[in-house]
Amino acid sequence: MTYQKLKGTADILPGESEKWQYIESSARDILKQYQFKEIRTPLFEQFDLFARGVGETSDIVSKEMYDFYDKGDRRVALRPEGTAGVVRSYVENKLFAPEYHRPMKLYYIGPMFRYERPQSGRQRQFHQLGVEVFGSKNASVDVETMLLALDLFKHFQLTDLKLVINSLGSNESRQLYRKELIEFLEPHFEELSKDSKDRLYKNPLRVLDSKDKKDKEIVKGAPSILDYLDEDSKEHFESVKRMLTAMTIPFEIDTNMVRGLDYYNDTIFEIITTNPKFGANATICAGGRYDSLVEEVGGPSTPAFGFGFGLERLILMLEHMGFDYPVSSLLDAYVVTIGEAVNEEAAKLTHELRQNGLSVEREFMSRKPAKQFKTADKLNARLVFTIGETELKERKVRVKDLTSGLENEVDLEELYTRFSEVYPTLLKSLEKEGE
Structure with a gap:
């Protein structure tokens, strides 16, 4: 029997x-410059954590989660996102x-899992870099x-790259907007896609996020959520815009x-690439503010802001642009x-x-010396140490x-017993001879 990797993995x-x-x-x-500290969380959690945090009407929970019952009859899920x-x-x-x-600045880098259609730059097991700021x-x-x-x-x-922003307002102002959006x-109910019909009364804002072409045409005439912001949310968004403008x-x-997750409020953003190689206005990073989620999960009221992006998509972009990765010898x-x-x-x-701090490889295959030297050259070795039976004697x-x-x-004995003296002298003699 032969084995192959599962679809959507690499x-x-x-x-x-x-x-x-x-x-x-x-x-x-870069994260260190911004004073972010790394956090590592489990690859699987209780299913309800994601259902409550991400939102039951989101595609992630309703369609894409890898969830199952473990041997203790607990419903668990592989993490579909990091927040x-x-x-x-x-x-x-x-x-x-x-x-x-405070604020506490955390970041993570690791695999996530979503059961979706694999495509270029998007797998069922993918890797995400994300940050969260609390407090x-x-x-x-x-x-x-x-x-x-x-x-x-x-x-x-x-x-x-293009930075695109919006404000979802507070929970209270969003309820007013929700009513107007419904x-x-x-009147367009019969024209909506099946997903949007299902979401209309559960979470109508998700209709705005639909990828269906007919839905997109319909929501073009939808009222703007910015017209329903309360004073605090309006001032918060104005402050964001002023700072971005001041910093050009x-x-x-x-x-x-x-955004596709239900926990956001106030500022949300996407970074979009306008490069035609990646499709029209492809989103490569997204995030926003989520001031209620900590409380939802059982903690004290805590404002928070974060974002995430996929490493596979970043690597694909770098490949297309012919990025020159540094070669480290x-x-x-x-x-x-x-x-x-x-x-x-x-x-x-x-x-x-190696005990003296050098990076070293050696021959294991008993090949001819010429082939060994070719390997050393291919591996960009600085020095070659050659030992044969004559040298051994x-x-x-x-x-x-x-x-x-x-x-x-x-x-050999001097190299073993007085490495800190012998090795620098050796390098210096080679350099001196080469001048």
Whole structure:
């Protein structure tokens, strides 16, 4: 019997995994500048956490969740997104306690799971980078977090980016808008898609988020939610716009943007690429404010703001633009072996070099020296340590600098016992000879 990976999953092989490592490492550096700390939560949680937090009418809960009953007859789900689990952890571990700095800035990088149709840049197991900020209602939190998202993409030299914002207002103002939106949509009920018909009375704002072409045409004439904001929400949104303008950050307002998760309120945003290679106005990052979710999950009233984006889509974009990933030459030395008798000494030499902080690879396949040197060159090794039966008898090792082509000999015992003196002298002699 042969086995294959499941539909919607991918193997990240050597050669590709280095790209992921570079992206994650670069992102962590930027997140550190913004003083975000990493949090790691379980891959599965109670089903109800996502149903309550994300919203039962969302596509994620109603169609895409990987949920099942475990051996204890508990209904659990693989996490479809990161925010609900982070909020649960924030509440359970009492990270709102006075001894913790506020606002608390957290980030995560890891796999998520959604049962949806696999397509380019979107898998059933995918990886997401997300951030969450807890504890401040200040509109500058909204702006700073959106700027962080933009900085992350700009670091990878992505251009053709557009920041789109909207406000969903408070829960109270949204109820007024909800009533008006239902009245607007009811005359078009028969024209709506099946999903939108199902959502009309449960969560009519989700109709604005429909991808159905007929639905999109209908909602073009829908009333604007911005006309229903209460004074606090209106001032909050005005403050966001003023700060973005003051910092000369271009942005657009889309009054039909509502996001696909039910927990948002006030400021929401998307970062869209206008590059035609990725489709018309493709969303690559999204988030917003969710001031009620912590309380929903059992914690104290806590304002919060966050965003998330998929790493697969980012990597796909970088591939299309021909991004030049930095090539890191991590291999300090390659140990070439000649003859079976040197196997044990080669193992010892390799170990000693690594114990002294060098990155080392050695020959295991007993190939001819010429092939071993080709491998060392392919791996961008700085030095080649060659040990054959003659060197073994004389207790020496030959060292070649692959850049200059020059060689030198080193006494093995001295290298083992006085590495900190012998190795720098060796490098210096090769450099001196090469000048």
